[in-house]
Amino acid sequence: MNRTQSNEPKPSAETTGFNWTPRYTLWLVLLALLAYSYITQLQQQHLNIAYSTFKQEVREGHIAEVTITGSQVVGSYGGSYTANDDKNNSYSQFKTLLPEIDDKDLMPLLDEYGVVVKIESSELPALIRVILAVLPWVLIVGFFMYSGRIMRKRLGGGVGGMGIPGFGSETKEPFEHSKITVNYTDVAGLDNAKAELQEVVDFLKNPDKYRSLGAKLPKGVLLMGAPGTGKTLLARATAGEAGVPFFSVTGSEFIEMFVGVGASRVRKLFDSARKAAPALIFIDEIDSVGRARAFGYAMGNDERDQTLNQILAEMDGFSSAEPIVVLAATNRPDILDPALTRPGRFDRKVVLDLPQHKARVEILKVHTKKLPLVKDLNLDDIAAQTVGFSGADLANLANEAALRAARNNKHFIDKDDFDSARDRIVLGLSHGDLLNESEKERVAYHEAGHALTACLLSNTDPIKKISIIPRGQAMGFTEQRPEEDRHNLTEEYLQSRIAVLLGGRCAEELVFNSLSTGAANDLKQATQLVRQMITQWGMNKHLGPVNFDQGEDSHFLGRHMGELIDISEHTAEMIDDEIRLTMSNMEKSVIKGLANNIDKLHRIANALIDHETIEGEELKSLLSDA
Numbered sequence: 001m002n003r004t005q006s007n008e009p010k011p012s013a014e015t016t017g018f019n020w021t022p023r024y025t026l027w028l029v030l031l032a033l034l035a036y037s038y039i040t041q042l043q044q045q046h047l048n049i050a051y052s053t054f055k056q057e058v059r060e061g062h063i064a065e066v067t068i069t070g071s072q073v074v075g076s077y078g079g080s081y082t083a084n085d086d087k088n089n090s091y092s093q094f095k096t097l098l099p100e101i102d103d104k105d106l107m108p109l110l111d112e113y114g115v116v117v118k119i120e121s122s123e124l125p126a127l128i129r130v131i132l133a134v135l136p137w138v139l140i141v142g143f144f145m146y147s148g149r150i151m152r153k154r155l156g157g158g159v160g161g162m163g164i165p166g167f168g169s170e171t172k173e174p175f176e177h178s179k180i181t182v183n184y185t186d187v188a189g190l191d192n193a194k195a196e197l198q199e200v201v202d203f204l205k206n207p208d209k210y211r212s213l214g215a216k217l218p219k220g221v222l223l224m225g226a227p228g229t230g231k232t233l234l235a236r237a238t239a240g241e242a243g244v245p246f247f248s249v250t251g252s253e254f255i256e257m258f259v260g261v262g263a264s265r266v267r268k269l270f271d272s273a274r275k276a277a278p279a280l281i282f283i284d285e286i287d288s289v290g291r292a293r294a295f296g297y298a299m300g301n302d303e304r305d306q307t308l309n310q311i312l313a314e315m316d317g318f319s320s321a322e323p324i325v326v327l328a329a330t331n332r333p334d335i336l337d338p339a340l341t342r343p344g345r346f347d348r349k350v351v352l353d354l355p356q357h358k359a360r361v362e363i364l365k366v367h368t369k370k371l372p373l374v375k376d377l378n379l380d381d382i383a384a385q386t387v388g389f390s391g392a393d394l395a396n397l398a399n400e401a402a403l404r405a406a407r408n409n410k411h412f413i414d415k416d417d418f419d420s421a422r423d424r425i426v427l428g429l430s431h432g433d434l435l436n437e438s439e440k441e442r443v444a445y446h447e448a449g450h451a452l453t454a455c456l457l458s459n460t461d462p463i464k465k466i467s468i469i470p471r472g473q474a475m476g477f478t479e480q481r482p483e484e485d486r487h488n489l490t491e492e493y494l495q496s497r498i499a500v501l502l503g504g505r506c507a508e509e510l511v512f513n514s515l516s517t518g519a520a521n522d523l524k525q526a527t528q529l530v531r532q533m534i535t536q537w538g539m540n541k542h543l544g545p546v547n548f549d550q551g552e553d554s555h556f557l558g559r560h561m562g563e564l565i566d567i568s569e570h571t572a573e574m575i576d577d578e579i580r581l582t583m584s585n586m587e588k589s590v591i592k593g594l595a596n597n598i599d600k601l602h603r604i605a606n607a608l609i610d611h612e613t614i615e616g617e618e619l620k621s622l623l624s625d626a
């Protein structure tokens with residue numbers, strides 16, 4: 001819905017009309033020269049004859065005059081003599097080539113028969129030589145002008161720094177901005193973020209009010225949040241709310257450009273914003289230029305450094321009295337160069353969280369406003385089933401639901417459409433590949449193992465659905481849905497979670513006495529959780545309340561980046577041992593729990609084999625009537 005504006009350049013005079021510029025003159029001269037040489041070639045018609053024929057003609061006294069240019073001989077027949085070609089055209093002139101080996105007889109022969117001999121320098125005429133010397137340059141310069149135009153079209157702004165100043169940038173186009181029509185009513189939830197940015201909006205609306213009081217506003221605000229939480233949307237809406245022009249660039253644009261282009265684009269961006277002030281500048285995905293400049297990353301990426309330096313220089317260059325605010329967005333605040341967040345630059349941070357229940361309802365309202373919903377559709381229910389969805393996911397959900405309704409020729413979108421759209425987003429598409437009987441049994445016990453473990457433990461999220469219909473990568477799934485949004489996870493909750501993850505594998509081992517590859521992903525998740533419990537949350541007795549977290553990509557070319565925590569080899573070994581120990585202890589207790597309730601396990605597995613899918617309610621009654 002907010003795709004209506006874009007940064008497309010307005011067609012400039014240069015691309016739509018014909019401007020008489022020096023470079024057209026150049027092309028014209030070139031064209032004229034080509035035409036001239038072609039015409040003169042046409043006029044001089046010579047008969048091509050063999051060298052031996054030529055000598056024969058000399059001996060017969062037919063030839064009056066020859067001109068020798070290098071190895072080329074051009075001559076004319078004497079008197080009224082003409083020679084004919086095989087199409088019976090007659091010629092008064094001929095041409096031939098001299099042999100490579102010097103023919104010593106030729107000159108005496110010509111002399112003997114009184115032929116006038118002219119020798120000309122074999123070099124090309126001066127004019128042609130000049131053209132040949134200039135031509136490569138014309139082509140090179142032409143290429144630059146051409147690519148300059150392409151770049152400008154692609155970037156939407158002017159690009160001057162192509163290496164040859166003046167070419168490709170004859171018209172100095174300002175950086176294009178867009179007029180925004182979205183405002184804060186289009187951004188649902190995010191109340192904290194909106195409140196924080198309200199000040200920015202107010203400042204851009206009445207800069208004089210702030211200036212007269214000498215109040216200084218932050219120049220830069222960093223929007224941080226997971227992908228799809230609405231950072232880009234919020235930035236646009238802020239410009240729309242304040243009613244100021246919106247200048248935006250995306251960090252990743254710079255990376256693929258020629259060296260020097262990024263910096264000049266940043267300069268243009270800030271220059272144009274100053275002229276249009278009050279204005280809002282937005283640098284999206286700033287992490288792609290603003291990564292911390294550690295040893296490893298600096299190699300071979302001058303462009304990013306130059307662009308980043310230019311951004312920093314521009315931010316330092318304008319005073320906080322100027323009615324310009326720079327917003328930047330990132331989903332990786334942890335890897336940002338500290339220079340960016342220094343006071344006077346992006347020193348204010350606004351965090352965009354994943355939407356909570358109430359916010360999800362509001363986001364759903366925004367995105368279903370124009371959709372024909374059935375009357376009794378409860379958006380509250382849908383919000384409850386979409387814990388962990390981002391704003392973008394919810395927008396996608398509404399769209400998928402509408403698509404499904406349309407596919408089924410419905411006039412209104414109902415709960416079914418939302419449910420199946422949700423499953424599709426969360427679990428992937430269900431595909432036709434059905435399991436064969438033995439696979440089906442194994443998957444049924446695997447999923448039953450997950451489900452039963454969850455039912456046996458306290459502290460677990462209730463089971464909503466179990467299925468052995470393959471979807472996406474998974475052969476089956478057991479779905480737990482948190483009743484409320486969880487913020488702070490307790491140790492007990494985490495342990496139960498690991499147990500449930502192991503439940504599938506344990507059931508297979510218990511029933512079939514063998515393992516399968518189906519549990520790979522479960523194992524991975526469980527191991528990750530255990531590692532985090534030990535290294536990040538200090539939940540291990542032996543290692544104690546210490547953070548050993550080294551971050552995921554904090555290692556680069558053998559060097560640490562950012563804040564580094566060095567751990568000794570001994571500690572690393574201890575961590576590995578503890579992870580192994582915790583996992584195998586957990587496995588033992590899960591197997592024990594399942595073995596004690598083996599009849600329930602069989603019951604769930606058999607129900608799955610029969611029905612393929614069991615809802616949470618059915619599972620409850622299945623387990624209680626025993």
Ligand code: ADP
Pocket residue numbers: 001002186187188189190225226227228229230231232233234329363366390391392393395
């Ligand atoms: P980000 O930049 O954080 O990755 P976007 O701003 O591009 O996310 O969000 C993508 C889309 O998701 C938006 O265009 C909008 O349709 C939807 N969206 C995200 N957050 C919200 C929100 N709070 N309210 C309404 N729509 C939202």
Ligand code: MG
Pocket residue numbers: 231232233284329
């Ligand atoms: Mg974005």
Ligand code: ZN
Pocket residue numbers: 446450504505518519522
């Ligand atoms: Zn599993």
